[in-house]
Amino acid sequence: MTIIYGHRGAKGEAPENTLTSFQECLKHGVKRCELDLHLSRDGELMVIHDPTLKRTTDRRGKVxxxxxxxxxxxxxxxxxxxWVQPCPIPRLEELFEKCAFDHWQLEVKSASRTRAATTVLAIREMAQRHGLLDKVTIxxxxREVLRAALELTPDISRGLVAEYAWLDPLxxxxxYGCExxxxxxxxxxxxxxxxxxNQGLHVSVWxxxxxxxMRRLADFGVDSLITDFPGLASATLGKY
Known part of the structure; x- marks a missing residue:
């Protein structure tokens, strides 16, 4: 059975990484999501893909x-x-409060050692407060982020995002003890x-x-796939 994850919510259907996008994902009955995190100046976990504001907002500068x-x-x-209504950048906390996902892939972009440590500790604190420690994967x-997660938040599961084959991703x-x-x-x-x-990894393709x-990868036997169109994926893989 191939599980579906909504990419940045439902990126193909609604503005990515906004509350609206995650609500659209849930409307399709897709109960797992992937999102991206950056810290604000005052240390809050903000849900936005880029380190800068330019692509998704009408603002300039870094998050x-x-x-x-x-x-x-x-x-x-x-x-x-x-999208007719404004869709503000959400805090992770707001999504934890308003969206009942069964599992969250929380992608942390590359960061300095200090920032990596601050970020993983902030995720752990918030996940614990919301009773979601077993429902999130960082x-x-x-490497810096995965090392920080392994050392500082060993009780939260970890995942490697692999885009290129020049290093053996396995x-x-x-x-880093990834799941x-x-x-x-x-x-x-x-x-x-x-x-x-065989190594015990859950393989999630994006x-x-x-x-x-979708059908070809499901036939291969991937554990899950991450898609911009969770509704389409749900309809396509209904029989898988």
Whole structure:
């Protein structure tokens, strides 16, 4: 059975990484999501993909140069599918309070050692407060982030985000005690998939938006796929 994760909520249907997007994902009955985190200037976990505001809002500058209270007033509809209502940048806490997902892949972008430590500790504190320790996985392509998670928050599961094959992703995942391998779908060969699963990894492939590709990867036996169109994926993989 291939599980579906909504990518940044339902990125293909609503403005990515906004409360609206995660609500759309849930409307399709898709109860798992993937999202991206950056810290605000005052140390709040903000849900936004880029380190800068330019692509998704009409603002300039880095996320880390703005306080959470201000970031929460910025409209993040820019560049996504058309949406009538403003969609502000949410705090992770708001999503934890308003969205009942069964599992969250929380991707932390590459960060300095200090920032990585601050971020993983903030995630742990918030997940614990909301009773979600067993429902979150900290994922990253950054060794610094995975190292911090392994050392400082060992009770939260970890996942390696692998986009390129120049390093053996299975070896890296093993080195940081990961449970999930979030693999760019182009790297997902039947051989690598089998090897990863034999190693005890849950293999989650991204970003899968074409029905034919969804079916092919489900036939390969991937554990889950991350998609911009959770409704389409749900309809396509209904029988899988």
């Amino acid at each position: 880390v140069e703005h306080d959470a209270a201000d970031l929460m007033t910025y409209d993040a509809r820019k560049g996504g599918p058309g 994922t990253s392509s950054s 070896k890296v995942a093993q080195g 999930i391998l979030a693999l760019n779908w182009t790297l997902c060969t039947p051989e690598r998939l089998k090897k990863a699963q 970003t899968v938006n074409e029905p034919a590709l």
